[in-house]
Structure formats: C-alpha cells, structure tokens
Amino acid sequence: MTLTARPLLRDHRLVPIWEKVGAGARLDREDGLLLFQTDDLLGLGRIADYAKRRRVGDQVFFVINRYVNPTNVCVLSCKFCDFAKKKGEAGAFEHSIEDILGMIQDGVREVHIVGGHHPDWPFEYYERLIAAIHAQHPQVQIKAFTAAEIDYFWRRWKIPPEEVLSRLKAAGLHSMPGGGAEVFSERLQKLLNYTGKAGADRWCEIHGIAHRLGLKTNATMLYGHVETTEERVDHLLRLRRQQDESGGFLTFIPLAYQVGDTKLVPRQTPPTDDLRTIAASRLLLDNFPHVEAYWIMIGEATASIALNFGADDINGTLEDERIAHAAKAESPAGLAREQLLRMIRDAGKIPVERDALYNVIKVWN
Numbered sequence: 001m002t003l004t005a006r007p008l009l010r011d012h013r014l015v016p017i018w019e020k021v022g023a024g025a026r027l028d029r030e031d032g033l034l035l036f037q038t039d040d041l042l043g044l045g046r047i048a049d050y051a052k053r054r055r056v057g058d059q060v061f062f063v064i065n066r067y068v069n070p071t072n073v074c075v076l077s078c079k080f081c082d083f084a085k086k087k088g089e090a091g092a093f094e095h096s097i098e099d100i101l102g103m104i105q106d107g108v109r110e111v112h113i114v115g116g117h118h119p120d121w122p123f124e125y126y127e128r129l130i131a132a133i134h135a136q137h138p139q140v141q142i143k144a145f146t147a148a149e150i151d152y153f154w155r156r157w158k159i160p161p162e163e164v165l166s167r168l169k170a171a172g173l174h175s176m177p178g179g180g181a182e183v184f185s186e187r188l189q190k191l192l193n194y195t196g197k198a199g200a201d202r203w204c205e206i207h208g209i210a211h212r213l214g215l216k217t218n219a220t221m222l223y224g225h226v227e228t229t230e231e232r233v234d235h236l237l238r239l240r241r242q243q244d245e246s247g248g249f250l251t252f253i254p255l256a257y258q259v260g261d262t263k264l265v266p267r268q269t270p271p272t273d274d275l276r277t278i279a280a281s282r283l284l285l286d287n288f289p290h291v292e293a294y295w296i297m298i299g300e301a302t303a304s305i306a307l308n309f310g311a312d313d314i315n316g317t318l319e320d321e322r323i324a325h326a327a328k329a330e331s332p333a334g335l336a337r338e339q340l341l342r343m344i345r346d347a348g349k350i351p352v353e354r355d356a357l358y359n360v361i362k363v364w365n
C-alpha cells in the first residue's frame with residue numbers, strides 16, 4: 001500500500017512521523033517519545049491504523065484457547081503481582097498433570113501455560129506435563145513458560161535454556177508466551193523487587209535461543225504503574241532490536257497493570273493510555289507481525305476500540321484466566337467465540353480465527 005492522503009493530524013509534530021511511516025522508514029527514540037507525549041490521540045490512532053491496515057487490511061485475529069496455571073506458588077515477590085502465593089499459604093494451588101489434562105476440552109486450539117517459580121517442582125514435571133498434553137491432544141498447540149520461567153530452570157536446577165527449550169520442544173512445545181519481560185529497566189527491577197528474575201539481556205537472550213530452535217514467541221510490556229515514558233520507549237526499542245537479530249517474535253502484547261491489592265498507583269491507567277500504548281507499539285515495532293489488544297486487562301469495550309488504533313489481534317477465549325483476575329480485573333475470566341466475533345465486528349473489522357502460529361482456521365465474514 002502506498003502513502004494515502006494524510007489523515008487529519010491536529011498536532012503538526014505528527015506530520016514527519018506520518019511521512020516516515022508512509023515511506024516505510026523506521027521511527028527513532030525521539031519519535032517514540034513524541035508518540036507518548038502528543039495530545040492528538042486520534043491523529044496517532046489514524047497513523048497506527050494505517051500501519052496496521054497496510055499489513056493485514058481489516059482482518060483481526062483470535063484463537064480458541066485455554067489458559068492454564070499449573071501453580072501460583074512462587075519463590076519471588078514481585079511488587080506488582082497479586083497472583084503469587086507462598087507454599088502452604090491460603091489460596092496457594094498446585095495442580096497435578098491429571099488435573100491439567102482434565103481442563104483441556106475438545107475444540108481448543110492453543111493451550112497457554114504459565115505459572116509461579118515453584119521452589120521444588122523438578123524440571124521433569126514440566127517436561128512430563130507438555131508430553132502428556134501433547135499425547136492426549138496432539139492437535140492442540142502448546143504455548144508454555146515465559147523466559148523468566150525458563151531462566152528459573154537454570155537458576156534452580158542449573159539446566160541451561162538451550163537444553164530446557166530443546167527438551168520441551170521434543171516433548172511437544174510449539175511456542176513461548178511473552179510474559180516475564182515486565183519493563184526492561186534496572187531502576188524498576190530494584191524498585192518493584194524483580195531483580196530475582198531475568199533482566200532485559202537475559203530475557204532477550206532466551207527468546208533468541210528459542211527463535212534459533214525454531215520456536216516462535218511473543219513479547220509483552222507491563223505498563224500503567226510507576227514506569228516512565230522513556231522506560232516504555234526503551235523497552236519497545238530493545239524488543240525491536242532483538243527482533244532484528246533473531247526474528248521469531250509473532251505478537252507484542254501490552255499488559256495494563258491491574259491495581260488489585262498491590263496498589264502501586266491509585267487506579268488503573270485510563271483507556272486513552274491503553275489506546276496510546278497500543279498505537280505507539282504498532283508504530284515503533286515495525287518488525288513485529290502483530291500487536292494485540294488483550295481484552296482481559298483493558299476490558300472488552302477498549303479492546304474493540306483498540307482495533308482501530310493499530311491492534312490486529314484480541315487473543316482468545318482463555319476460559320479461566322487467573323493472573324489478571326487475582327488482581328481484580330473486571331473483565332470476565334473467559335469469553336465465548338460469539339462475544340469475540342461481536343467485539344471485532346463492532347470495530348468494523350473482519351474476524352479471522354487462527355491457531356497459535358497464525359495459520360488461518362476460518363474467516364468469519
């Protein structure tokens with residue numbers, strides 16, 4: 001698609017950005033900062049929507065998936081997390097492999113598995129879990145374990161990420177989720193007590209290893225708490241650099257911080273910030289195929305609007321999401337396919353049902 005007529009831009013500083021995007025040129029850090037500073041949210045959205053439509057037209061993707069947390073028991077205590085419990089604490093859960101097999105219904109195309117950093121479950125439990133799901137549901141694609149969890153297998157059991165990922169892939173793993181990135185900032189790692197998990201370089205290194213092994217992965221950013229605009233932009237540019245190097249990211253998913261009981265800020269960041277973050281991500285991450293509006297964290301109404309602000313994916317049915325809901329997310333814990341279709345159609349877009357790797361299952365015209 002060539003550059004069309006310039007959209008209405010009330011902030012004239014967006015004009016050079018529109019010209020760069022139209023010419024397929026890359027935005028720099030200064031441009032990124034402007035995307036987060038401009039008060040012309042609609043102008044920003046129009047440019048991001050153009051970038052989105054140039055890639056996939058009016059299509060918006062979703063997947064019939066199931067969310068599984070094997071355990072919420074975790075050795076860490078990240079200050080933004082309402083999900084983790086200590087062993088034996090009220091509300092702590094530890095699922096057996098049989099429990100988890102019982103959660104996966106026919107018709108599910110993707111299983112998304114993430115959990116706490118358990119103090120004593122051996123790596124072999126996770127390997128057996130993947131093998132058991134793959135044996136019982138060979139048609140289901142398994143997306144499992146964040147880079148933070150893969151790094152923890154090294155910290156706890158001294159199994160290097162190459163070996164962990166190779167063994168999981170042999171057991172049936174198809175791809176990796178993008179969690180655990182939080183915000184790539186040493187300041188925030190200390191302030192929010194996540195120095196015990198993979199930092200920017202380690203997180204990116206593990207995704208690079210996965211990409212070399214032929215595993216596709218996603219990436220995230222936890223925003224809307226005490227991070228700065230600069231930290232957001234630097235996070236996005238770090239991901240862009242990694243994608244230039246290893247090329248295996250499929251989707252970027254901005255994760256809106258849920259206030260819950262952790263209360264890093266008094267209230268959730270407003271929908272205007274969700275829309276701005278999605279639009280800025282679409283424009284800065286010019287080498288990411290997809291940007292997602294994660295309805296679980298921003299709600300169905302904002303997610304639908306975000307489909308005109310650069311997002312081309314709304315994740316999926318999820319069924320039993322627990323991490324955001326431990327932090328009192330107001331969205332339902334799962335949605336039926338019909339509700340996803342409505343969310344997409346309300347935005348004037350075409351729903352496309354996909355699998356975990358974006359193979360098209362059905363276009364819902």
Ligand code: SF4
Nearest residue numbers: 074076078081084116
């Ligand atoms: S965010 Fe993850 S690593 Fe941190 S406390 Fe929660 S479950 Fe543990």
